[in-house]
Amino acid sequence: MNKNVNIKKIVIDKPLKLDCGQTINNYSLAYETYGSLNKKKDNAILVFHALTGDQFVSGINPITKKEGWWFYAVGSGKAIDTDNFFVICANVIGGCMGSFGPNEVNPDTNKIYGTNFPVITINDMVNAQFNLLNFFNIEKLFAVIGGSMGGMQTLQFVSNFPDKAKVAIPIACTASHSAQNIAFNELGRQSIMADANWMNGDYSNQNKNPNKGLSVARMAAHITYLSKNGLQEKFGRKLQERDDLKFGFDADFQIESYLRHQGSVFVDRFDANSYLYITRAMDYFDLIKEHNGNLPHAFENTKTKFLIISFTSDWLYPTSENKEIVIALNAIGADVGFVEIESDKGHDSFLLNVPKFLNTLGDYIKTTYSKN
Amino acid sequence: MKQEFQIISDLIEKNTRVLDVGCGDGTLMEYLKHNKEIDIRGIEISKDNVQKCLSKGLAVIEGDAEKDLLQFPDSSFDFVILSQTLQAFLSPEIVIKELLRVGKKAIVTIPNFGFWKVRLHLLFKGTMPITKNLPNEWYNTPNLHMCTIKDFYNFCEDREIKLDKSLALQNEKISSINEFNLNVKNLSAELGIFLIER
Numbered sequence: 001m002n003k004n005v006n007i008k009k010i011v012i013d014k015p016l017k018l019d020c021g022q023t024i025n026n027y028s029l030a031y032e033t034y035g036s037l038n039k040k041k042d043n044a045i046l047v048f049h050a051l052t053g054d055q056f057v058s059g060i061n062p063i064t065k066k067e068g069w070w071f072y073a074v075g076s077g078k079a080i081d082t083d084n085f086f087v088i089c090a091n092v093i094g095g096c097m098g099s100f101g102p103n104e105v106n107p108d109t110n111k112i113y114g115t116n117f118p119v120i121t122i123n124d125m126v127n128a129q130f131n132l133l134n135f136f137n138i139e140k141l142f143a144v145i146g147g148s149m150g151g152m153q154t155l156q157f158v159s160n161f162p163d164k165a166k167v168a169i170p171i172a173c174t175a176s177h178s179a180q181n182i183a184f185n186e187l188g189r190q191s192i193m194a195d196a197n198w199m200n201g202d203y204s205n206q207n208k209n210p211n212k213g214l215s216v217a218r219m220a221a222h223i224t225y226l227s228k229n230g231l232q233e234k235f236g237r238k239l240q241e242r243d244d245l246k247f248g249f250d251a252d253f254q255i256e257s258y259l260r261h262q263g264s265v266f267v268d269r270f271d272a273n274s275y276l277y278i279t280r281a282m283d284y285f286d287l288i289k290e291h292n293g294n295l296p297h298a299f300e301n302t303k304t305k306f307l308i309i310s311f312t313s314d315w316l317y318p319t320s321e322n323k324e325i326v327i328a329l330n331a332i333g334a335d336v337g338f339v340e341i342e343s344d345k346g347h348d349s350f351l352l353n354v355p356k357f358l359n360t361l362g363d364y365i366k367t368t369y370s371k372n
Numbered sequence: 373m374k375q376e377f378q379i380i381s382d383l384i385e386k387n388t389r390v391l392d393v394g395c396g397d398g399t400l401m402e403y404l405k406h407n408k409e410i411d412i413r414g415i416e417i418s419k420d421n422v423q424k425c426l427s428k429g430l431a432v433i434e435g436d437a438e439k440d441l442l443q444f445p446d447s448s449f450d451f452v453i454l455s456q457t458l459q460a461f462l463s464p465e466i467v468i469k470e471l472l473r474v475g476k477k478a479i480v481t482i483p484n485f486g487f488w489k490v491r492l493h494l495l496f497k498g499t500m501p502i503t504k505n506l507p508n509e510w511y512n513t514p515n516l517h518m519c520t521i522k523d524f525y526n527f528c529e530d531r532e533i534k535l536d537k538s539l540a541l542q543n544e545k546i547s548s549i550n551e552f553n554l555n556v557k558n559l560s561a562e563l564g565i566f567l568i569e570r
Binding site for chain 1: 389411413419422423425426427428429430431432433434435443444445448
C-alpha cells in the first residue's frame, strides 16, 4: 500500500517527554477531519481511536477503500453529526497510519525503528494529540470521545487537561487494564514474536513480514470483541461451503473461516510492531495507580461533563469496570451520566449498528451542545 | 403531578446540589432545572428511562438506589428527592437511612394508602385498591411496601428523624400535617410530602 496517499500530517516541533524517559522531537501526527469548525470554534470533537483504528473515522478510508471504522456513529445526520460538528481524529503515536510509529525510519540510523522504537503509553498518545488544539487554534473542545482504548485516552485527556473539553464520553473502557486484558494482549504479542519472520522486530529492514503471527493475534483478539451468544447466533455450528465434516484441519466451520478471513485482511492494513507497542500501551494504562490508588483524584479539578456507556455483553471491558469510573466521578461530585446498553454484540457493540446506543449518544451530544 | 413538582420545587433552595432518586424519565429533573438554579443529578433503575434522561442531556446514572447510593459521599447533596418510589423498595428503611446520609435533607413523597377512597375500595369491593396514584393490579404492582401518611409520620417520629415539613395534597390543595390533624389528613389526602433531616 502507498501510505502517503491522502494522509494529512502535522509535524510537532515541541519536544515530548515520554513516560519511558526518552524525549521525541519533530515527530509526525497523521490526522483527518470531518465537518467544519464554526466561527466561535466551539464545535470541535476530538475522537480517539481504539487499538487497531486509525484517523479515518468516517467516509471511505483512502488506504483500505473500506468505510471508516466509526462509520455508524460519525457522519452527516449521525450521532456525531458532521453537519454540526468539526470532528478531528489522529492516528496515535506508535500507530501505522502515518503517525510516528515503529514502522517509520529512524533518522539517526536511516533504518526502520522496529523494536528500537520507544515504548509509548496512553498518556504519551494523549499528550501528542493535545497539539492538535494548537494546530487548529481551538481553545476548548466541545467533546472528547472514544471507545475501548479510545475511552482510555478520553479519561487520560480529561485527567491531563481538566478544562480543555466541555464533554467527555468514554465508552466501553476501563481506568485500569485488567489482568485478563493484559493476558489477551500478551497472547497476541507472543503470537507475533513466535513468527520466524518477525526477526526480533527487524522484519521491515529485511523485507519480511510476520503475517502469520499477526493474523493469529488478530484472530484471538477478535474473539474477545464478540460475545458467546452473538457468535452462537451468527455462526452456531454451521459448516463452511460443505455438506459434512471433512475430517481434517481445513476450515470446516463458518466461524473458523470467518476468523481466518479477519486475520488475513488485518495483516494488509496493520503493522506487527505497532500491534506490540499499542497493546503494551494499553497494558500499562492504570489511571488508578497513577493517582496512588485514588481514582477520583484523577478528575478532581475538572468541570467536564461525563457520559459513560457500557454494554451488557462486553466481557472485555465489563460494566463493572466502567462503573468504577462513574463511582470515582460521583465521589467528587462531577457531572456524570451512565448507562449500560443492552446488546449481544460484545465489546464491538460501540462500533456497530446498535440503535439504542447511537440514539442515546446522538441525543446527548445534540442536547448538551444546544444547552451550552 | 405538576402540583407535586411545584411543592417539591418550593421546598428546594436556590444554588443547591440535588439528587433525584428514581428519577424516571427525568420530567421532575427538567422541571426543577427550568424553575430553579440548582445542580441536579439523577439515579434510575430502568435502562429505557435512563436513555430518555441522557437524551435530554441530564446527568443521570443507571443504578439501583438500594445498592448504588453507597457511592455518594456523606452529605454530598443538599437535597435528595424520592418521589413516590419509597414503597417500591425491598427495604424502605435502609433507603431512608441512605437518603439522609447522602443528603443534608430529603424530600419524600408517598401515595397515601390511608386515603378514604383506598379504604372504601378495600372495604366494599374487597379487592386491592386501584386509584390514580395506585394504578396497578396486586399481581403486577411495583409497590412492595405500601404505607399511609400516618405510618410514615410515625416511622420518622420513632427514629427521631426530624420532620421539617409534612404536607398533605388533596385535589390540588396543600395543607400542613401535624400531630393533631394527623388522623384527618391520613383519611383525606392522596399524597403526603415530607421534608426530613437527620
